Amino acid sequence: MKAASSLLAVLLFGAVFAGIVGGYGERESVSALAEQYLAMVPRELGAPNVVTGILITYRGFDTLGEVAVLFMVAAGVGVLLGGKDTTTASEPGREPRRPSELVGNGAEITLPLIFLFGAYVIKNGHLSAGGGFQGGAVVASGTMLLMLALPATKLNHGFLGVTESLAGVVYVGIGILGLVFAAGFLDSHILPLGEFGTLISAGAIPVISALLGVKVGAELSVIIDRFRN
Amino acid sequence: MELTGSILVLTGAFFLFSAGLGLLRMPDTFTRIQAGTKASTLGNILVLAGLGFYHPDWALKLLVVAYFVLMTNPLSSHALSRAAHAIRTPMAPSTMVDALREEGDRQGNGDVS
Amino acid sequence: MGLPVSTLLMTTGFLLVLIGMWGILRHRNILRIIIGFGLFDTGLHIVMVATGYITGGTAPIIDTALGIEQATTRAVDPVPSALVVTAIVIGFSVTAIMLAFAIRIHDARKTLSIDALTESKW
């Protein structure tokens, strides 16, 4: 009975989706809004990566809210799981198997590469595929490798918390500077645009990107560490 | 120059193909792990090297990718085969030697770690 | 040559959505429900990216291969991509919160089946 109703629901949705796919014709050109963005981001903001330009400047408020959501998640996971790590960690007889020596050594070789690549992705957010969120996720996956391969390491939650808060405060501060010196909140024109396509260019976008990367990396590391038991 | 690159890419693609074939045809899990990992790592590096001949200005990034694959792929398959050994995945009937099990026995504990 | 790219992408995405929906509806284990949610999420991301594809489009990043003048005609729509970055972050957040709740439920009830959660039914 329950299986039949579930099947019916899934089949109905499948029919709706089939109708959508069947009636969809591939677009030949972008919409007017997208054309505007594609033309304006390189000229006005000086950022070759259009997606990063949209995310950090035109939809800066949205990104700020997103970072706030991540902060709330870190706090919420901390509230839900934080109180019990002292009791389960010291439980005797359930010592997890140590990973083999090869994995530990390999992780020690790979970790600097991963963190370096994370920094590269963050700093190249306005030039190439990447940006604050993506680079922060790469840094956090480096933290995850650290926990998988070297389980004895402890994360310094206080330091990460201070770093994250500082990055958030500076981010909002840059937004307010944009309000004072340029056209509006989170406007990236407070710094000179520089030469198109170089590392130091595109106004405040690299600065905001780096702050986002630090903040997201710290938050995701804290979240991943909370899930370790 | 381009011909050298394309021949390298073709060789790499052949190794990737043989990795897929080995993954499908090998008799048990451990042989599948070694077929899938060794051949695909070599094939991947050959393909990246061939593309380096096409675009000399991409060479540094391609080198980083190849180095990364060379470091991580054997590592992950090593961890995987250790896990497979730890949970007593059955081996092919023609297996003669289980060195990891013997080493664990010699150290006096049945559980290898 | 064959089907358009966006049709293939949308079919894949909607199939993932249906698989995730089936997992959410039919499984009793909370972890499997969370995995179904993840599939649902990923499928919707693929569909959203597919709606931004234009025929023969390439990534909207301007470098030596894609000049400023060509950007408006050759690049794909950047707006869905920017939305998907947001959606990925939100999906990750929701998954993290759900996993934390699952761990708490396992601590309290010693089981991961949603049949154990009886008192919240109306």
Next chain:
Amino acid sequence: MADMLLQIAGVLIFFAIVFGVARLVIGRTAIDRVVAIDMLTVVSIALIALYAHLSGRFVYIDVALVYGLLSFLAVLAIARFLEKGP
């Protein structure tokens, strides 16, 4: 000549992916499926690099690197999870 060789290479990689997916579907144990995923990722890195060459975009190489990184971490995590036993 060079283009034809690249096309043959593309066909070979396509068959590698088909075999990997076949092992992913029929694989008897969970380890078999994880091995198939791992192999598919490495093949995909080569395929992404090849696509970057065909479309002439340098930026796609970054995607291959991120892809390899995530697959490596996923396989390590799954191996650690499976090691604890059922």
